[in-house]
Amino acid sequence: MRMAETGGAESPMMSLSWVTLAIVVVIGIFSIFSLWLGFQAYGSDHPEQANYYIIIGTTGFAIVGYMFFRTKSITTKKPLVPKADVITILECASCDLKRVRDFQRGDYVYKEDEPCTRCEGNMIITGIHRRAEPQKESPRQS
Ligand SMILES: [Zn+2]
Incomplete structure (x- = not known):
């Protein structure tokens, strides 16, 4: 056998x-x-x-x-591939207005993006981050 x-x-x-x-x-x-x-x-x-x-x-x-x-x-x-969830942070140079939106293709830091909604200036991308996922560690009580 x-x-x-x-x-x-x-x-x-x-x-x-x-x-x-x-x-x-x-x-x-x-x-x-x-x-x-x-x-x-x-x-x-x-x-x-x-x-x-x-x-x-x-x-x-x-x-x-x-x-x-x-x-x-x-x-x-196999199915444990995390989906990249990226956000873009915009700041206005003149009035310090801050905005966060979804990352778009072509975004890069210091790029002049959309016009400011509060003043005449343009908003500049100051950061591109991965969206902070809700994690169990360090529970904050505000
Ligand atoms: Zn502004």
Whole structure:
């Protein structure tokens, strides 16, 4: 009895998760079958064969566990890409009016942007930041 070693499953990406799943299922059934054969052999007069089957079975389960853990960790990692949420801070040079708006393509610090809503001057971009996300740490009581 031999483990089917058809290559191709060794790709580092493991993008085809259903292939992995199929391999896991096949190895899992094979492992259960080996363990079953092992326990059957224990009752018979071939205890060495029983050990052999049980080693194959447990190795198969170890492979299944490893592959399952690996694919699971990959699939849970994927959607955790944070969306960049950037804001632009504008200040008027003449009257110190401050405004915050969403970042727009082409914004850069010290760029003269839209006209001031309070005076005749132009507003200048003084900062481009990532929007502060609501975090649990350092709860402020104002
Ligand atoms: Zn102004």
